[in-house]
Amino acid sequence: xxxxxxxxxxxxxxxxxxxxxxxxxxxxxxxxxxxxxxxxxxxxxxxxxxxxxxxxxxxxxxxxxxxxxxxxxxxxxxxxxxxxxxxxxxxxxxxxxxxxxxxxxxxxxxxxxxxxxxxxxxxxxxxxxxxxxxxxxxxxxxxxxxxxxxxxxxxxxxxxxxxxxxxxxxxxxxxxxxxxxxxxxxxxxxxxxxxxxxxxxxxxxxxxxxxxxxxxxxxxxxxxxxxxxxxxxxxxxxxxxxxxxxxxxxxxxxxxxxxxxxxxxxxxxxxxxxxxxxxxxxxxxxxxxxxxxxxxxxxxxxxxxxxxxxxxxxxxxxxxxxxxxxxxxxxxxxxxxxxxxxxxxxxxxxxxxxxxxxxxxxxxxxxxxxxxxxxxxxxxxxxxxxxxxxxxxxxxxxxxxxxxxxxxxxxxxxxxxxxxxxxxxxxxxxxxxxxxxxxxxxxxxxxxxxxxxxxxxxxxxxxxxxxxxxxxxx
Amino acid sequence: xxxxxxxxxxxxxxxxxxxxxxxxxxxxxxxxxxxxxxxxxxxxxxxxxxxxxxxxxxxxxxxxxxxxxxxxxxxxxxxxxxxxxxxxxxxxxxxxxxxxxxxxxxxxxxxxxxxxxxxxxxxxxxxxxxxxxxxxxxxxxxxxxxxxxxxxxxxxxxxxxxxxxxxxxxxxxxxxxxxxxxxxxxxxxxxxxxxxxxxxxxxxxxxxxxxxxxxxxxxxxxxxxxxxxxxxxxxxxxxxxxxxxxxxxxxxxxxxxxxxxxxxxxxxxxxxxxxxxxxxxxxxxxxxxxxxxxxxxxxxxxxxxxx
Numbered sequence: 001x002x003x004x005x006x007x008x009x010x011x012x013x014x015x016x017x018x019x020x021x022x023x024x025x026x027x028x029x030x031x032x033x034x035x036x037x038x039x040x041x042x043x044x045x046x047x048x049x050x051x052x053x054x055x056x057x058x059x060x061x062x063x064x065x066x067x068x069x070x071x072x073x074x075x076x077x078x079x080x081x082x083x084x085x086x087x088x089x090x091x092x093x094x095x096x097x098x099x100x101x102x103x104x105x106x107x108x109x110x111x112x113x114x115x116x117x118x119x120x121x122x123x124x125x126x127x128x129x130x131x132x133x134x135x136x137x138x139x140x141x142x143x144x145x146x147x148x149x150x151x152x153x154x155x156x157x158x159x160x161x162x163x164x165x166x167x168x169x170x171x172x173x174x175x176x177x178x179x180x181x182x183x184x185x186x187x188x189x190x191x192x193x194x195x196x197x198x199x200x201x202x203x204x205x206x207x208x209x210x211x212x213x214x215x216x217x218x219x220x221x222x223x224x225x226x227x228x229x230x231x232x233x234x235x236x237x238x239x240x241x242x243x244x245x246x247x248x249x250x251x252x253x254x255x256x257x258x259x260x261x262x263x264x265x266x267x268x269x270x271x272x273x274x275x276x277x278x279x280x281x282x283x284x285x286x287x288x289x290x291x292x293x294x295x296x297x298x299x300x301x302x303x304x305x306x307x308x309x310x311x312x313x314x315x316x317x318x319x320x321x322x323x324x325x326x327x328x329x330x331x332x333x334x335x336x337x338x339x340x341x342x343x344x345x346x347x348x349x350x351x352x353x354x355x356x357x358x359x360x361x362x363x364x365x366x367x368x369x370x371x372x373x374x375x376x377x378x379x380x381x382x383x384x385x386x387x388x389x390x391x392x393x394x395x396x397x398x399x400x401x402x403x404x405x406x407x408x409x410x411x412x413x414x415x416x417x418x419x420x421x422x423x424x425x426x427x428x429x430x431x432x433x434x435x436x437x438x439x440x441x442x443x444x445x446x447x448x449x450x451x452x453x454x455x456x457x458x459x460x461x462x463x464x465x466x467x468x469x470x471x472x473x474x
Numbered sequence: 475x476x477x478x479x480x481x482x483x484x485x486x487x488x489x490x491x492x493x494x495x496x497x498x499x500x501x502x503x504x505x506x507x508x509x510x511x512x513x514x515x516x517x518x519x520x521x522x523x524x525x526x527x528x529x530x531x532x533x534x535x536x537x538x539x540x541x542x543x544x545x546x547x548x549x550x551x552x553x554x555x556x557x558x559x560x561x562x563x564x565x566x567x568x569x570x571x572x573x574x575x576x577x578x579x580x581x582x583x584x585x586x587x588x589x590x591x592x593x594x595x596x597x598x599x600x601x602x603x604x605x606x607x608x609x610x611x612x613x614x615x616x617x618x619x620x621x622x623x624x625x626x627x628x629x630x631x632x633x634x635x636x637x638x639x640x641x642x643x644x645x646x647x648x649x650x651x652x653x654x655x656x657x658x659x660x661x662x663x664x665x666x667x668x669x670x671x672x673x674x675x676x677x678x679x680x681x682x683x684x685x686x687x688x689x690x691x692x693x694x695x696x697x698x699x700x701x702x703x704x705x706x707x708x709x710x711x712x713x714x715x716x717x718x719x720x721x722x723x724x725x726x727x728x729x730x731x732x733x734x735x736x737x738x739x740x741x742x743x744x745x746x747x748x749x750x751x752x753x754x755x756x757x758x759x760x761x762x763x764x765x766x767x768x769x770x771x772x773x774x775x776x777x778x779x780x781x
Binding site for chain 1: 518521522523524526529562568586587588589590617618619620621623624628639672673674677705707708709710711712714720732734737738741760
């Protein structure tokens with residue numbers, strides 16, 4: 001989402017880093033770039049102005065700090081300000097009060113309300129100690145909107161209020177709350193019709209739904225690709241319906257996502273959740289600290305570590321760690337496990353998006369044509385080997401290579417390339433061991449093209465060493 | 475619905491934004507010369523209209539080079555900008571013109587999620603059905619829950635046949651079958667709906683290319699029109715969308731939806747400048763006949779708050 005912005009700022013601050021002291025003209029030059037970058041990222045103009053002014057005031061005349069280069073100093077100031085604007089900490093969904101608790105979903109047409117409704121319902125119901133959830137579609141206008149929610153309910157395993165032809169939104173809301181009270185439902189999600197106009201009539205309808213349901217939470221669903229209009233949308237919903245939180249959708253797109261910054265700044269409402277994919281489990285908490293870090297190209301290392309922890313099976317990790325510590329050699333089975341883990345963590349692109357210095361690495365990857373298709377082929381090659389071959393790749397000679405190539409639908413050269421990569425990885429593992437786990441990741445650990453994968457050891461390394469330099473090179 | 479009715483509604487839709495434009499530009503130039511500060515403010519106002527930094531800078535740059543004698547009024551500046559914007563957009567205002575000799579003329583409709591692809595197809599089908607052109611609709615969005623049902627509702631409304639499979643079906647296979655059906659039935663037009671997809675998802679984009687490839691097996695020239703639907707509320711990401719869909723499937727034209735919403739749709743200007751793709755139609759309302767030909771002059775003047 002924020003890659004382009006961090007890309008751009010990385011370029012600016014790279015220039016600054018090379019200079020010795022923080023001079024006024026350095027700050028001015030950096031801020032010009034910051035301003036353009038933020039505007040190109042669709043951050044609303046008033047928000048950009050505030051941000052730039054605050055940073056200028058804070059940076060100018062500040063004494064150069066010892067041991068910190070001027071670039072880092074400006075980065076820190078911009079970062080702090082971004083965090084402040086995005087909100088200091090993550091905010092959850094308010095479920096306080098006598099059940100059933102109502103949550104009203106509002107937003108413009110096509111912002112992703114219905115999908116987000118199902119995601120949130122599924123998430124609420126699946127939490128430890130989470131109660132029963134009911135969803136109801138109040139969209140009586142778009143053809144098949146109610147049907148869409150019913151299908152999603154089935155997929156998510158969440159109850160959906162049956163539709164009655166000709167019923168008005170407020171009536172549906174009342175019926176949903178009635179049903180919830182009678183059947184012991186804890187939370188009710190009300191999916192309202194998408195609005196096109198920020199006009200009185202449709203806003204009033206949403207306000208009436210809020211009133212009828214007694215909802216404490218009104219979540220505005222907003223597309224991360226929204227342009228400068230984001231501020232108008234957010235303030236209109238805030239004023240007229242009383243929005244209490246924002247859900248950003250399509251964060252998995254490549255939009256620079258300035259809308260998040262703008263909406264948060266003009267409404268003061270926290271961004272509570274973000275949609276990160278089409279699958280119903282693609283919903284994440286919004287963490288301002290991390291997003292601000294990502295904006296500045298400092299990487300989303302905390303997210304990466306958490307994601308890795310969820311994804312990597314404990315046993316695999318444990319097995320790998322034991323092997324690694326004992327100094328036993330790393331075999332092709334390990335490589336295969338790592339490839340699988342990499343895919344689960346969202347493939348190369350998903351993973352790289354979380355890492356510092358990604359903008360450059362991504363370009364290199366694109367240039368080197370390293371993509372998820374390559375990972376898939378490598379997995380296929382490994383799957384076409386016998387367990388014996390994976391344990392001891394030295395036995396893989398010409399005829400075995402031909403068989404493996406035929407079995408996985410690749411050329412013999414591809415098998416060779418994989419074996420060579422494996423050797424390089426193995427060599428690197430030894431180097432890491434010699435380094436005794438201190439310091440940074442060895443060069444080449446991050447990209448399979450260069451020969452390595454970030455394994456559990458590497459990730460733990462990163463977790464211990466959160467003060468990675470912004471320009472971590474792969 | 476008369477043309478007049480559409481224009482006044484477009485103007486009403488743009489009123490929110492153009493009102494601000496008018497006030498702010500008026501405020502800058504009231505009794506002032508066109509100095510650097512004024513130009514910078516003007517540039518910012520254009521940026522706030524989603525025109526993008528580059529386009530805004532280019533337009534203001536021209537204004538700086540233009541000699542206004544002494545005092546300039548806000549109205550003069552607006553008129554000048556409207557003229558320039560209309561000049562950029564006018565050559566691109568081209569309605570969809572299916573070739574009557576093709577049976578059918580195949581129109582592939584694509585875009586990111588939630589931009590209004592299915593609705594656009596419904597409205598286009600209605601437009602051609604009214605003119606006695608036989609259209610077949612292919613429910614190629616086999617991913618989104620109830621997308622097929624949504625298109626079927628449009629089929630009933632417009633009296634067009636709908637070729638549909640079930641959710642999860644291969645969209646390319648469905649498109650192939652639909653082309654056979656449309657061809658056998660001597661239909662004039664085939665509209666193919668597709669699932670919304672983010673343009674940075676390579677796998678999903680490859681699926682789209684597969685649809686194009688498979689259609690080409692039945693008719694080497696199909697799909698004849700490859701329309702990208704854009705949401706007027708989208709900001710600068712619209713550039714990335716056009717670029718990605720163009721590279722993958724060769725976009726031949728744009729439809730811009732939700733233009734009567736609160737957004738200004740200013741990103742169109744930057745897109746026109748950069749890609750030069752025809753704008754076939756704009757969505758200006760929620761009714762079935764609210765998809766209209768794009769009128770560059772009216773759009774530009776409305777954008778700048780001029781009647």
